[in-house]
Amino acid sequence: MPFPFYLQILGSGSAIPRNNKNHTSQLLVYNNKYFLIDCGEGTQHQLQKFKINFQRIDQIFISHLHGDHYLGLAGLISTMNLLGRVKPLQIYGPPGIKEVIDLHFSIAKARSAFEIQFISTQDKEKKLICEVKDVNVYSFPLKHKIPTTGFLFEAGSNWRKMIPEKLEKYEVPKHLRAGIAAGKDYTRENGEVIPNEELTLPPPEKRRYAFCSDTAYFESLSEKIGCSLNLMYHEATFIEEDKKSAKEKYHTTAAQAAKQALNTGAEKLLIGHLSNKYPNEELSLKEAREVFKETYIAEEGEKYEI
Amino acid sequence: MPFPFYLQILGSGSAIPRNNKNHTSQLLVYNNKYFLIDCGEGTQHQLQKFKINFQRIDQIFISHLHGDHYLGLAGLISTMNLLGRVKPLQIYGPPGIKEVIDLHFSIAKARSAFEIQFISTQDKEKKLICEVKDVNVYSFPLKHKIPTTGFLFEAGSNWRKMIPEKLEKYEVPKHLRAGIAAGKDYTRENGEVIPNEELTLPPPEKRRYAFCSDTAYFESLSEKIGCSLNLMYHEATFIEEDKKSAKEKYHTTAAQAAKQALNTGAEKLLIGHLSNKYPNEELSLKEAREVFKETYIAEEGEKYEI
Numbered sequence: 001m002p003f004p005f006y007l008q009i010l011g012s013g014s015a016i017p018r019n020n021k022n023h024t025s026q027l028l029v030y031n032n033k034y035f036l037i038d039c040g041e042g043t044q045h046q047l048q049k050f051k052i053n054f055q056r057i058d059q060i061f062i063s064h065l066h067g068d069h070y071l072g073l074a075g076l077i078s079t080m081n082l083l084g085r086v087k088p089l090q091i092y093g094p095p096g097i098k099e100v101i102d103l104h105f106s107i108a109k110a111r112s113a114f115e116i117q118f119i120s121t122q123d124k125e126k127k128l129i130c131e132v133k134d135v136n137v138y139s140f141p142l143k144h145k146i147p148t149t150g151f152l153f154e155a156g157s158n159w160r161k162m163i164p165e166k167l168e169k170y171e172v173p174k175h176l177r178a179g180i181a182a183g184k185d186y187t188r189e190n191g192e193v194i195p196n197e198e199l200t201l202p203p204p205e206k207r208r209y210a211f212c213s214d215t216a217y218f219e220s221l222s223e224k225i226g227c228s229l230n231l232m233y234h235e236a237t238f239i240e241e242d243k244k245s246a247k248e249k250y251h252t253t254a255a256q257a258a259k260q261a262l263n264t265g266a267e268k269l270l271i272g273h274l275s276n277k278y279p280n281e282e283l284s285l286k287e288a289r290e291v292f293k294e295t296y297i298a299e300e301g302e303k304y305e306i
Numbered sequence: 307m308p309f310p311f312y313l314q315i316l317g318s319g320s321a322i323p324r325n326n327k328n329h330t331s332q333l334l335v336y337n338n339k340y341f342l343i344d345c346g347e348g349t350q351h352q353l354q355k356f357k358i359n360f361q362r363i364d365q366i367f368i369s370h371l372h373g374d375h376y377l378g379l380a381g382l383i384s385t386m387n388l389l390g391r392v393k394p395l396q397i398y399g400p401p402g403i404k405e406v407i408d409l410h411f412s413i414a415k416a417r418s419a420f421e422i423q424f425i426s427t428q429d430k431e432k433k434l435i436c437e438v439k440d441v442n443v444y445s446f447p448l449k450h451k452i453p454t455t456g457f458l459f460e461a462g463s464n465w466r467k468m469i470p471e472k473l474e475k476y477e478v479p480k481h482l483r484a485g486i487a488a489g490k491d492y493t494r495e496n497g498e499v500i501p502n503e504e505l506t507l508p509p510p511e512k513r514r515y516a517f518c519s520d521t522a523y524f525e526s527l528s529e530k531i532g533c534s535l536n537l538m539y540h541e542a543t544f545i546e547e548d549k550k551s552a553k554e555k556y557h558t559t560a561a562q563a564a565k566q567a568l569n570t571g572a573e574k575l576l577i578g579h580l581s582n583k584y585p586n587e588e589l590s591l592k593e594a595r596e597v598f599k600e601t602y603i604a605e606e607g608e609k610y611e612i
Contacts, residue, residue: 015385016385017350023381041347041377041381042347042348044347045347067410068384075374078321078374096412100409100413107403107405108373109451146415
């Protein structure tokens with residue numbers, strides 16, 4: 001039975017907030033580990049609204065330094081602090097994010113009671129930036145007005161699945177079984193080596209989610225991500241009618257987002273960050289579904305299994 | 307008929323946000339001039355929720371640099387910018403506020419299309435900081451952990467009320483009447499001087515609102531404000547039972563806030579910034595009303611005539 005692995009949308013609006021839409025933020029949960037992705041203004045209110053215990057968040061990933069993707073961070077950290085947090089928090093993002101948080105504390109003549117570790121991302125190539133239990137997080141480059149990365153979350157056990165009959169047949173002692181699950185061969189008392197493949201099956205396939213924040217369309221995205229996905233989020237600020245605007249403003253159309261899902265071999269696509277200029281979201285959804293059927297609007301509060 | 311003069315509460319919660327409470331922010335309106343007082347995280351969402359055209363705000367006043375009083379400022383300015391604002395914006399507050407906004411733009415490699423003027427406040431003494439049409443704004447010192455000021459808004463016409471019968475009697479020509487309303491004497495053709503007091507009545511009394519942000523109780527507040535008030539807002543984070551906490555944390559109890567209203571000769575008191583630790587607001591309200599009957603809880607969205 002695999003661990004629960006899901007994405008909960010906290011904010012899915014574009015830069016100009018609307019009444020019913022918040023700025024970008026997402027919570028990713030795997031096996032009770034909480035990861036926050038982007039943290040627009042109001043994220044702490046959304047976390048409270050959805051009754052999420054945000055002290056469980058130990059890693060925050062910021063895609064880029066436009067206000068609608070990070071302006072909730074200082075407030076969230078302040079509240080964590082006021083509520084007595086002591087365990088460290090890791091923040092992954094462009095280098096400027098440290099300056100923002102440092103200035104926030106320095107002008108308040110305050111300091112954080114817990115350690116904040118800043119890990120700078122770069123937007124040149126795909127990179128493994130974080131390994132937590134059974135989750136690997138990679139950043140990958142996007143193409144926006146300022147340095148911007150997406151994040152790929154790959155989750156699942158690395159332990160090989162043992163074959164009980166084989167363990168019995170070769171009389172593998174209990175104390176060696178963890179090593180076998182980790183991939184070791186077994187050497188019997190008579191010196192005979194039983195290769196691991198004889199005793200185990202490969203671990204279940206990892207499940208993968210990619211967050212593609214603000215970006216222009218570019219051909220090599222699937223190559224940058226470098227693997228197939230169970231779920232992809234991609235911004236879709238514009239529709240094809242405004243393709244020119246999308247290009248100029250380094251954003252994507254709904255059809256282009258769908259094309260990226262297709263190219264990447266995603267099972268399912270969520271689109272968000274839709275411009276306020278469109279009267280409703282159906283236009284974007286329809287356009288995307290013509291290219292990639294399994295497209296859905298990222299709905300705030302909703303949980304999406306991965 | 308005096309111009310409409312009212313306060314609308316946008317956020318009245320304390321530092322740890324609750325589901326139904328936002329961080330401090332208030333809109334003051336006099337004769338279609340909009341003033342924003344404090345700008346906690348989520349203020350732009352509240353402005354939208356209450357359908358307030360926030361491009362009409364030309365002056366923003368920040369009491370101090372704790373996150374729950376200013377963290378919405380960068381986002382609001384960004385949105386004003388995205389929506390095409392060109393007219394200047396004045397921000398009054400502690401010097402650090404300029405650094406915050408400058409850093410926000412510099413890490414986004416962006417600039418504001420409109421001019422932002424920063425006017426530093428100080429917390430040493432009462433000071434006239436802004437004169438707009440018929441509104442004078444003063445800052446006055448409060449006592450908090452970091453430099454903090456309150457703001458006093460004094461609104462009303464400076465024009466004296468002309469007495470029609472007297473203007474007729476002395477045959478004051480039309481083109482001189484603006485001067486008379488402004489307080490000038492009238493010199494007749496024969497050299498006779500008619501003193502202004504003979505021709506006019508004093509302007510209607512100014513109406514006054516004072517915003518007392520986070521502060522400990524201190525005796526000399528009414529003296530610092532230096533005038534009577536039609537409306538006072540005062541924080542009331544604690545109740546008397548927690549008077550010691552209030553003192554330690556440089557906050558006020560509901561009874562103390564009421565005492566300040568009494569001392570200042572206010573007609574009406576609004577209290578807010580109530581701690582989350584109390585199950586409901588009735589405790590605070592009851593305590594304050596025992597000292598000052600005309601006390602009300604500052605309710606988000608509500609408008610209070612001044």
